Amino acid sequence: xxxxxxxxxxxxxxxxxxxxPFATRHLADLGARVIKVERPGGDFNRWHDxxxxxxxxxxxxxxxxxxxxxxxxxxxxxxxxLEKLVARADVFVQNxxxxxxxxxxxxxxxxxxxxxxxxxxxxxxxxxxGPYRDKKAYDLLIQGExxxxxxxxxxxxxxxxxxxxxxxxxxxxxFSAILTALYSRERTGEGAVIDxxxxxxxxxxxxxxxxxxxxxxxxxxxxASHAAIAPYGPFPTGDGRTVLLSIQNQREWNRFCSQVxxxxxxxxxPRFATNEQRVANRPALHAIIQEVFGQLTLEQAVDRLExxxxxxxxxxxxxxFWRHPQLTERGRITQVExxxxxxPALLPAVNIQGVQPRMDPxxxxxxxxxxxxxxxxxxxxxxxxxxx
Numbered sequence: 542x543x544x545x546x547x548x549x550x551x552x553x554x555x556x557x558x559x560x561x562p563f564a565t566r567h568l569a570d571l572g573a574r575v576i577k578v579e580r581p582g583g584d585f586n587r588w589h590d591x592x593x594x595x596x597x598x599x600x601x602x603x604x605x606x607x608x609x610x611x612x613x614x615x616x617x618x619x620x621x622x623l624e625k626l627v628a629r630a631d632v633f634v635q636n637x638x639x640x641x642x643x644x645x646x647x648x649x650x651x652x653x654x655x656x657x658x659x660x661x662x663x664x665x666x667x668x669x670x671g672p673y674r675d676k677k678a679y680d681l682l683i684q685g686e687x688x689x690x691x692x693x694x695x696x697x698x699x700x701x702x703x704x705x706x707x708x709x710x711x712x713x714x715x716f717s718a719i720l721t722a723l724y725s726r727e728r729t730g731e732g733a734v735i736d737x738x739x740x741x742x743x744x745x746x747x748x749x750x751x752x753x754x755x756x757x758x759x760x761x762x763x764x765a766s767h768a769a770i771a772p773y774g775p776f777p778t779g780d781g782r783t784v785l786l787s788i789q790n791q792r793e794w795n796r797f798c799s800q801v802x803x804x805x806x807x808x809x810x811p812r813f814a815t816n817e818q819r820v821a822n823r824p825a826l827h828a829i830i831q832e833v834f835g836q837l838t839l840e841q842a843v844d845r846l847e848x849x850x851x852x853x854x855x856x857x858x859x860x861x862f863w864r865h866p867q868l869t870e871r872g873r874i875t876q877v878e879x880x881x882x883x884x885p886a887l888l889p890a891v892n893i894q895g896v897q898p899r900m901d902p903x904x905x906x907x908x909x910x911x912x913x914x915x916x917x918x919x920x921x922x923x924x925x926x927x928x929x
Contacts, residue, residue: 543895545572550723552576553626554634555614555647557584559680559705560739561636561664562603563712568632568719569606570889570898576626576913577607580614583906595881596903603712605877605886606899610914611907614645618919623647625917628656632719636664639675649734659732660722664715668738678739683707687743692750695764710742763823765856771819772797775856776830782839783856786846793851794819800849801842802833878902 550573554565562577562584569575577584586600593601610626612619627633633652635642642648642663649661663669666678673686681701684690689707694700715737722733744751753760753769765785766774773787788794794816798808807813807829812822819826834842839855846853857865863885868874876883877900889898 542897543893545896545899546893547723548572550574550631551629552632552634553623553630554578554632555623555642556634556636558586558636559599559603559708560711560715561634562586562600563709564662564664564715564719565607565634566603566605567712567716567889569901570891571896572899573632575607576630576909577604577609577904578614578623578626579609579611579906581611583609583611587906593881593884596879596884601879601884601903605903606901607904608909608913609904609907610910612910620646622914622917622919625919626913627652627659629917630659631723632660632662634662634664634715634719638677639665653732653734657732658726658730660719660726660735661732662715662719662722662735662737664711664737664739666738667740669736673740678707680705680707680739683739683743687740688747688750689743692760692762692768694762696762699762706746707739707743710746711737711739714742714745766823769820770816771823771826772830776827776834776842778837778839778842779835780838784834784839784842784846785854785856787852789852791815793849796849797851801845801851802830804829804833875900880905 547568550568552565552568552573552575554561554575555578556562556565557580565573565575565577584600584604586603587597589597589599592598610622612622614620614623627647633647635647637645649663652659652661665674666683667673667676681690684693684701684707687707690699690701693702715735718735718737722735726732750760750768760768762768763774766772767787770788775783775785777783786797788797794813795805795808799805811818813819813826837845843853843855862868863874868887873888874885875888877886878884879902884903886900888900
């Protein structure tokens with residue numbers, strides 16, 4: 542096996558919630574040492590629920606393979622300890638509330654001047670300037686401002702995405718930007734200042750709806766169906782299951798009608814002859830499909846779709862997700878240790894041949910405080926409980 546690509550990199554992250562922890566967990570997956578700086582009492586993301594066998598589901602997801610140190614950054618001792626950590630780090634990440642890191646004395650311009658090789662990544666809601674610069678931002682709020690909610694759900698009721706897409710977008714752009722800056726530093730010897738906002742990240746993901754809006758029509762909210770392609774969505778089968786299918790071109794449409802529906806005349810029905818006509822007449826189209834699928838089991842429907850080479854899938858719930866054969870048969874589910882014992886964890890989505898992903902424990906609050914303070918020469922090192 543090859544060494545982890547980032548095993549020589551130290552990341553210090555004053556982080557909370559999802560976006561920054563998501564970015565730094567990906568760095569940890571690649572071998573980076575990630576020191577998570579938490580306030581006394583810990584990252585508030587630890588306490589949203591206890592669904593993961595006593596731990597917070599949000600926290601478990603984004604915080605494995607890290608070291609936790611509790612520092613009160615409002616005190617001189619806390620600031621001094623953070624300064625020592627930053628001085629030794631390759632990367633400094635923060636996603637505190639707007640203006641907080643500057644008030645603490647860790648503004649990017651000072652850090653860049655004093656530590657020119659340091660890569661500084663600031664993650665914010667709306668960016669470092671503009672009229673929304675100082676607004677607090679959480680995932681749902683960004684989804685609303687970026688227009689995601691307006692294109693999600695049904696015509697009767699808009700909805701947020703079921704996962705925190707704004708946080709994920711911000712975290713992934715921060716992750717890729719940090720990797721880019723590390724690569725650039727290998728060539729130039731210089732660090733970088735990176736600004737990533739959840740808003741900008743999610744606006745990038747709004748590309749298709751945004752360009753669609755340049756036309757005369759408003760993109761409709763189509764529930765689990767595609768707003769601009771038909772048929773493309775879920776269809777219940779006669780055994781109470783649901784199959785998802787997608788038609789992407791006219792050849793597939795013809796095969797779908799003749800081989801799946803076994804009604805070739807539907808392909809040339811003037812109401813359904815083109816994709817735009819199928820979208821315009823979606824209720825009538827769905828009624829025809831449902832009439833056929835309602836007489837089939839899920840297995841029978843899938844067999845027909847596979848024989849016709851039509852893309853399809855099964856609508857599964859989250860409990861079924863953990864038992865998905867594509868995960869279990871490929872060994873994609875492993876375990877990580879935690880304060881409550883082993884928890885299931887997915888291996889990283891990026892697989893580098895010859896590199897073993899790092900899957901270390903999820904840290905308890907301040908679990909590494911004393912050891913890290915000793916490491917940086919803090920003569921007043923306290924136990925994690927005393928810090929909290």
